[in-house]
Amino acid sequence: MKKERDSAWIEKHLPSILAGFQSCTDCSMVNLQKGTNLPGQRAVVETLEEIISLLFPGCYGYMPLGQDEIILGRVVGVAEKLADMIEQAKAYCCRENQCTKCGDCRAFAEKATVGLLEAMPGIRTLLHEDILAAYEGDPAAHSVMEVVMSYPGLYAVAVHRVAHHLVALDVPIIQRVMSEHAHAKTGIDIHPGATIGAGFFIDHGTGVVIGETCVIGKNVKLYQGVTLGALSFAKDEHGNLIKGNKRHPDVEDDVIIYAGATILGGDTRIGHGSVIGGNVWLTHSVPPFSKVYNQQPDPIIRTRE
Amino acid sequence: MKKERDSAWIEKHLPSILAGFQSCTDCSMVNLQKGTNLPGQRAVVETLEEIISLLFPGCYGYMPLGQDEIILGRVVGVAEKLADMIEQAKAYCCRENQCTKCGDCRAFAEKATVGLLEAMPGIRTLLHEDILAAYEGDPAAHSVMEVVMSYPGLYAVAVHRVAHHLVALDVPIIQRVMSEHAHAKTGIDIHPGATIGAGFFIDHGTGVVIGETCVIGKNVKLYQGVTLGALSFAKDEHGNLIKGNKRHPDVEDDVIIYAGATILGGDTRIGHGSVIGGNVWLTHSVPPFSKVYNQQPDPIIRTRE
Amino acid sequence: MKKERDSAWIEKHLPSILAGFQSCTDCSMVNLQKGTNLPGQRAVVETLEEIISLLFPGCYGYMPLGQDEIILGRVVGVAEKLADMIEQAKAYCCRENQCTKCGDCRAFAEKATVGLLEAMPGIRTLLHEDILAAYEGDPAAHSVMEVVMSYPGLYAVAVHRVAHHLVALDVPIIQRVMSEHAHAKTGIDIHPGATIGAGFFIDHGTGVVIGETCVIGKNVKLYQGVTLGALSFAKDEHGNLIKGNKRHPDVEDDVIIYAGATILGGDTRIGHGSVIGGNVWLTHSVPPFSKVYNQQPDPIIRTRE
Numbered sequence: 001m002k003k004e005r006d007s008a009w010i011e012k013h014l015p016s017i018l019a020g021f022q023s024c025t026d027c028s029m030v031n032l033q034k035g036t037n038l039p040g041q042r043a044v045v046e047t048l049e050e051i052i053s054l055l056f057p058g059c060y061g062y063m064p065l066g067q068d069e070i071i072l073g074r075v076v077g078v079a080e081k082l083a084d085m086i087e088q089a090k091a092y093c094c095r096e097n098q099c100t101k102c103g104d105c106r107a108f109a110e111k112a113t114v115g116l117l118e119a120m121p122g123i124r125t126l127l128h129e130d131i132l133a134a135y136e137g138d139p140a141a142h143s144v145m146e147v148v149m150s151y152p153g154l155y156a157v158a159v160h161r162v163a164h165h166l167v168a169l170d171v172p173i174i175q176r177v178m179s180e181h182a183h184a185k186t187g188i189d190i191h192p193g194a195t196i197g198a199g200f201f202i203d204h205g206t207g208v209v210i211g212e213t214c215v216i217g218k219n220v221k222l223y224q225g226v227t228l229g230a231l232s233f234a235k236d237e238h239g240n241l242i243k244g245n246k247r248h249p250d251v252e253d254d255v256i257i258y259a260g261a262t263i264l265g266g267d268t269r270i271g272h273g274s275v276i277g278g279n280v281w282l283t284h285s286v287p288p289f290s291k292v293y294n295q296q297p298d299p300i301i302r303t304r305e
Numbered sequence: 306m307k308k309e310r311d312s313a314w315i316e317k318h319l320p321s322i323l324a325g326f327q328s329c330t331d332c333s334m335v336n337l338q339k340g341t342n343l344p345g346q347r348a349v350v351e352t353l354e355e356i357i358s359l360l361f362p363g364c365y366g367y368m369p370l371g372q373d374e375i376i377l378g379r380v381v382g383v384a385e386k387l388a389d390m391i392e393q394a395k396a397y398c399c400r401e402n403q404c405t406k407c408g409d410c411r412a413f414a415e416k417a418t419v420g421l422l423e424a425m426p427g428i429r430t431l432l433h434e435d436i437l438a439a440y441e442g443d444p445a446a447h448s449v450m451e452v453v454m455s456y457p458g459l460y461a462v463a464v465h466r467v468a469h470h471l472v473a474l475d476v477p478i479i480q481r482v483m484s485e486h487a488h489a490k491t492g493i494d495i496h497p498g499a500t501i502g503a504g505f506f507i508d509h510g511t512g513v514v515i516g517e518t519c520v521i522g523k524n525v526k527l528y529q530g531v532t533l534g535a536l537s538f539a540k541d542e543h544g545n546l547i548k549g550n551k552r553h554p555d556v557e558d559d560v561i562i563y564a565g566a567t568i569l570g571g572d573t574r575i576g577h578g579s580v581i582g583g584n585v586w587l588t589h590s591v592p593p594f595s596k597v598y599n600q601q602p603d604p605i606i607r608t609r610e
Numbered sequence: 611m612k613k614e615r616d617s618a619w620i621e622k623h624l625p626s627i628l629a630g631f632q633s634c635t636d637c638s639m640v641n642l643q644k645g646t647n648l649p650g651q652r653a654v655v656e657t658l659e660e661i662i663s664l665l666f667p668g669c670y671g672y673m674p675l676g677q678d679e680i681i682l683g684r685v686v687g688v689a690e691k692l693a694d695m696i697e698q699a700k701a702y703c704c705r706e707n708q709c710t711k712c713g714d715c716r717a718f719a720e721k722a723t724v725g726l727l728e729a730m731p732g733i734r735t736l737l738h739e740d741i742l743a744a745y746e747g748d749p750a751a752h753s754v755m756e757v758v759m760s761y762p763g764l765y766a767v768a769v770h771r772v773a774h775h776l777v778a779l780d781v782p783i784i785q786r787v788m789s790e791h792a793h794a795k796t797g798i799d800i801h802p803g804a805t806i807g808a809g810f811f812i813d814h815g816t817g818v819v820i821g822e823t824c825v826i827g828k829n830v831k832l833y834q835g836v837t838l839g840a841l842s843f844a845k846d847e848h849g850n851l852i853k854g855n856k857r858h859p860d861v862e863d864d865v866i867i868y869a870g871a872t873i874l875g876g877d878t879r880i881g882h883g884s885v886i887g888g889n890v891w892l893t894h895s896v897p898p899f900s901k902v903y904n905q906q907p908d909p910i911i912r913t914r915e
Contacts, residue, residue: 009415010384013422017380020426021359028436029429029453031363040366041454054631058641061650075627079620096448110619117623121630124637131638139843139851140801140822143706143783148639149651150786152793173448176455183457184490185794187511187816189529191445206492206797206817207511207835209529209564212445224799224819224837225512227529227564233444241444259819259837259872262564262583278872279891280604281584291607299890302901314720315689318727322685325731326664332734333741334758336668345671346759401753477752481760488762489795492816494834496750511797512816514834514869517750530817530835532869538749546749567869567888585909586889596912 038092039085044177047081050074051116051162052155055124059148075117082174083113089173112169116162123161126198130157133201137221152186153202163192194228196220197253204259211248213266220251223259223278231265231283252288343397344390349482352386355379356421356467357460360429364453380422387479388418391471394478417474421467428466431503435462438506442526457491458507468497499533501525502558509564516553518571525556528564528583536570536588557593648702649695654787657691660684661726661772662765665734669758685727692784693723696776699783722779726772733771736808740767743811747831762796763812773802804838806830807863814869821858823876830861833869833888841875841893862898 031038053060054074087109094105134147134154141147147154159182163175175192183189187206190196194210197218202208204224210216214228230247249263252272257263260279263270270276271288280294336343358365359379392414399410439452439459446452452459464487468480480497488494492511495501499515502523507513509529515521519533535552554568557577562568565584568575575581576593585599641648663670664684697719704715744757744764751757757764769792773785785802793799797816800806804820807828812818814834820826824838840857859873862882867873870889873880880886881898890904 007381007385010381010388010419013419014380017419017422017425018377020423021380028433028449029361029364031361031450031453035363036450038364038450038454040363042366044454056639056641058645058650059639059648061652072628075624075631076617076620080617083620092450093448096450114620114623114627117627118630120627124639128638136851139840139853139855139857140803142853143703144638145641145646145648145702145706146783146786148641149648149654149783150790152790173451173454176451180455180457183511187492187797189509189511193445204799204819206793206799206819207530209509209511225530225817225835229564230444241441243444243447245444247444259839260565260870277604281599282604286606287608289609292604294604294891299887299892299902299904301896303897304899312686312690315686315693315724318724319685322724322727322730323682325728326685332738333754334666334669334734334737336666336755336758340668341755343669343755343759345668347671349759397755398753401755478756478759481756485760485762488816492797494814494816498750512835514814514816532834534869535749546746548749548752550749552749565870582909586904587909591911592913594914597909599909 036092038088038173041177043081044085044174045181047078047085048159048162048178048181050078051082052158054078054120055127055158055162056148059145079113079117082116083109085109085174086112086171089171093172112166112171115169116165119165123158123165126161127154127158129198130154130200133199133219133221134203137201138203152188153205156182156186156188156190156202156205157196157200160190160192160194160196164194164196167192194248212244213246214248215250217251217253217255217272219254221256223257225260226257227262227264229262229264231268341397343393343478346482348386349390349479350486352383352390353464353467353483353486355383356387357463359383359425360432360463360467361453364450384418384422387421388414390414390479391417391476394476398477417471417476420474421470424470428463428470431466432459432463434503435459435505438504438524438526439508442506443508457493458510461487461491461493461495461507461510462501462505465495465497465499465501469499469501472497499553517549518551519553520555522556522558522560522577524559526561528562530565531562532567532569534567534569536573646702648698648783651787653691654695654784655791657688657695658769658772658788658791660688661692662768664688664730665737665768665772666758669755689723689727692726693719695719695784696722696781699781703782722776722781725779726775729775733768733775736771737764737768739808740764740810743809743829743831744813747811748813762798763815766792766796766798766800766812766815767806767810770800770802770804770806774804774806777802804858822854823856824858825860827861827863827865827882829864831866833867835870836867837872837874839872839874841878 087105090105090108131144131147134151135141135144159178163178166175179190179192188202188208190210191212193212194214196216199219202222207225208222209227209229211229228249234242234245236242246266248266249268251270254273255270257276258278261276263282265283268283269285271286271290273288274286274290277293280292286292392410395410395413436449436452439456440446440449464483468483471480484495484497493507493513495515496517498517499519501521504524507527512530513527514532514534516534533554539547539550541547551571553571554573556575559578560575562581563583566581568587570588573588574590576591576595578593579591579595582598585597591597697715700715700718741754741757741764744761745751745754769788773788776785789800789802798812798818800820801822803822804824806826809829812832817835818832819837819839821839838859844852844855846852856876858876859878861880864883865880867886868888871886873892875893878893879895881896881900883898884896884900887903890902896902
């Protein structure tokens with residue numbers, strides 16, 4: 001009964017509503033069979049979760065399983081889905097850029113997929129050092145598995161190490177969807193292009209931004225709200241932004257950057273062993289073993305008496 | 306075997322546990338058949354996701370489909386679910402406010418639902434300008450579809466434009482659940498009441514707060530951690546907060562506000578073409594084409610030598 | 611046809627890929643049947659969501675149900691799943707710490723589970739005061755149910771009150787997975803160890819960090835980006851961090867802390883009735899009824915004329 005009434009009230013408006021939607025058959029935000037034809041965001045995220053589960057078997061899913069069930073049972077499925085996605089993304093970019101040299105997008109996609117899967121043990125070795133850095137660097141970490149199961153910084157770095165390897169393999173778009181999933185889940189925004197050494201630890205992490213052209217050394221530790229960003233954007237003679245040039249800082253080995261610090265510029269380099277204090281604003285290089293603190297403003301305190 | 310033991314240990318405690326829960330049959334956080342009777346949060350979020358998928362067909366789901374499958378197949382279902390939710394929310398508010406004039410909550414809900422669906426092409430046109438603003442304003446954006454598929458600022462603004470239209474249609478509660486879903490997913494907290502012009506771009510976005518009574522012009526660009534907030538809250542003669550008065554700033558066309566800036570107060574207006582630097586704290590108006598920078602504190606740098 | 615080709619290209623690489631994965635059978639990030647044997651993250655999160663749904667029946671799910679369906683139908687299932695998880699986590703920690711005194715992990719787990727469920731009415735009473743604090747403290751809150759259905763601060767505090775009770779029951783790991791889920795969803799990072807009084811309200815919330823050893827009184831209100839953190843980490847004679855000592859501040863009753871304020875150190879105590887202004891950096895105690903403001907830096911404003 002109710003259903004009939006429901007359908008009636010909306011159905012009389014359907015022609016005008018549908019005509020409105022039809023007005024944008026080829027506008028920029030449509031990804032359909034006859035159009036752009038990229039994988040959907042949710043498909044990419046689900047494949048990412050399977051890739052992460054290969055790195056941390058049994059940790060992010062439902063319950064402990066045998067290793068065979070997790071890895072042997074998933075590798076082929078992950079590979080097939082990932083290759084299809086990379087093929088679609090590559091074909092989209094070829095069409096956009098009117099590229100004629102890419103040749104066979106399918107062959108590219110299969111090669112990139114095998115490249116990522118063969119790199120997984122190396123990524124896992126890096127992550128092992130990241131886990132130890134978190135455990136040893138945080139007084140609130142009571143066990144190694146607590147870090148693995150609950151630290152958002154570890155999750156963000158795990159996704160980054162996968163996404164960054166896809167950049168190295170010249171894959172377009174897919175890894176940005178992956179890094180934004182990690183950003184959504186953790187509040188940590190690491191561009192896949194950034195290069196990050198082993199033993200990297202981000203504590204708390206909400207609000208961290210690490211730009212595309214950052215290069216970060218080994219055993220670096222960041223806290224929440226740290227920005228490694230651009231100071232200004234270069235433009236070409238037509239006034240359009242130049243894409244891809246070096247515009248974010250370098251951070252050498254064994255640096256600690258406390259919460260809320262902002263470090264900007266492609267010529268800025270933080271020397272190894274330095275400590276950058278909370279809320280510091282820094283737009284130039286500092287030598288190794290620098291200690292950089294804000295003259296914190298003395299707050300004004302009024303009390304009753 | 307195990308199941309039987311499991312049930313036994315808990316079942317002997319069930320009477321006291323259930324008695325505890327029964328103690329709050331009519332307290333403020335219960336939404337049951339015989340009680341408040343609003344739609345659940347997850348139901349609202351799922352309907353929101355379907356609305357967003359109508360705006361970006363094929364982008365957020367699983368894989369490219371035909372337009373017919375996505376739009377024709379979803380509009381009626383979305384309309385029925387949304388109308389039911391709006392009806393429930395309106396009825397809740399009428400009961401709470403002892404309203405006698407609202408008349409037929411069902412008729413209100415159907416009208417609002419049709420109103421939103423008919424507004425969708427206009428919302429999509431605004432979003433098209435938002436996409437171009439992101440692509441043109443970010444050197445790290447390598448293609449238009451990369452913006453659509455991965456930029457959290459675009460998602461937050463898309464949800465906002467839907468939620469804001471529901472405010473214009475006088476719908477209660479539902480759009481706040483929607484805006485908080487976008488906040489959860491992106492770290493960008495835009496109150497549905499805020500008014501935002503075309504070509505709006507939020508980069509990175511984590512920590513952005515845009516208050517209920519903000520009015521933002523065209524082609525405005527914000528970075529992470531920007532607050533457009535209230536300076537103080539007015540109270541009535543009983544000491545209760547006054548709700549709904551103008552308490553957040555206005556931002557005119559073509560303004561850029563860099564990361565961590567805080568702009569407060571309902572009388573504060575940022576003139577068109579202005580640039581507000583990172584971490585600036587501003588509680589008064591500035592004229593058009595102002596450049597507002599912090600005298601950034603010179604950090605103290607100690608090195609080994 | 612396609613499937614066969616797909617399988618062929620990847621299957622020839624399978625031996626080397628699988629050999630890579632096998633190289634880490636007993637490394638630190640594996641949780642398998644024959645290994646660490648903790649519950650997976652997703653399993654913990656789903657059980658958490660059921661626990662929260664017992665506190666706010668009908669609010670976070672799909673649609674209003676009868677109270678019987680929600681509570682009676684879920685308590686036993688929640689109890690069984692939670693007890694299994696606690697048993698696994700306790701057994702993991704006993705193995706890690708070579709503990710010999712814990713005795714029966716199952717008995718421990720059942721006792722803790724009953725302890726949590728019997729504490730739920732008390733938790734709900736606290737949350738009721740949190741809801742009222744939000745409704746009365748935010749001019750944008752138009753109804754009590756709007757707070758319940760959409761305020762991220764309330765969700766984070768609800769999860770915290772459950773997680774903190776598990777700390778009181780000496781449960782390991784599980785509650786950290788729970789608190790990180792709330793952090794992921796809200797951007798609010800409250801360590802389960804923190805002690806928080808009734809009537810607690812966090813507005814907006816993204817970027818808030820509340821450390822493990824904080825003690826917060828009644829009717830405290832925080833805004834986005836507030837850090838209650840550690841000033842420095844004590845180390846033992848071997849240079850390892852000392853875990854668990856008091857290193858985060860105390861905040862007494864009726865304190866308001868505005869956005870972006872940083873309060874650090876285990877000896878720092880904010881006296882009752884105090885107001886801490888936006889972006890204040892405070893590393894020492896202040897007496898009751900203090901008003902602490904930054905000498906906000908006067909921004910430099912250049913205009914065209």
